[in-house]
Amino acid sequence: MFGIGGWEFLIIAVVALLLFGPDKLPDLARTLGRFMGDFKRYRDIMESTIRAEMYASSTDKPDPFKKGKEFREKVTASKATAVAEKPDAEKPEPAASETEKPELAASETEKPAPPAETSDDGKEEAPAE
Numbered sequence: 508m509f510g511i512g513g514w515e516f517l518i519i520a521v522v523a524l525l526l527f528g529p530d531k532l533p534d535l536a537r538t539l540g541r542f543m544g545d546f547k548r549y550r551d552i553m554e555s556t557i558r559a560e561m562y563a564s565s566t567d568k569p570d571p572f573k574k575g576k577e578f579r580e581k582v583t584a585s586k587a588t589a590v591a592e593k594p595d596a597e598k599p600e601p602a603a604s605e606t607e608k609p610e611l612a613a614s615e616t617e618k619p620a621p622p623a624e625t626s627d628d629g630k631e632e633a634p635a636e
Contacts, residue, residue, distance in 0.1 A: 511519075527535055570576075 523535075524532060
């Protein structure tokens, strides 16, 4: 820390205690801590501003997503033309199960399982179908 050893730091702390007194020393430390926090915050803001300006000035770089954007536009255009060219007669009808309510479709397709038959010795047998 700034090339200061343990003994030098102790001497500086004793001198500060003698100069400012025990009453004002906590306020001085609090003020110094706030100053250091504000300084770090302003330094980070300034650094991010400089980086943003440097990135904005380098507009000669090509768009890395240009090929992807062109491909997406090409695919959506081909889908739109394919749907527009397809006659209405060739469009498939929705399945009957898609038009019905899900509760009704599920109840009609599921059949209740027949009760399991037991033999004389108490073992269950599979139902005959």
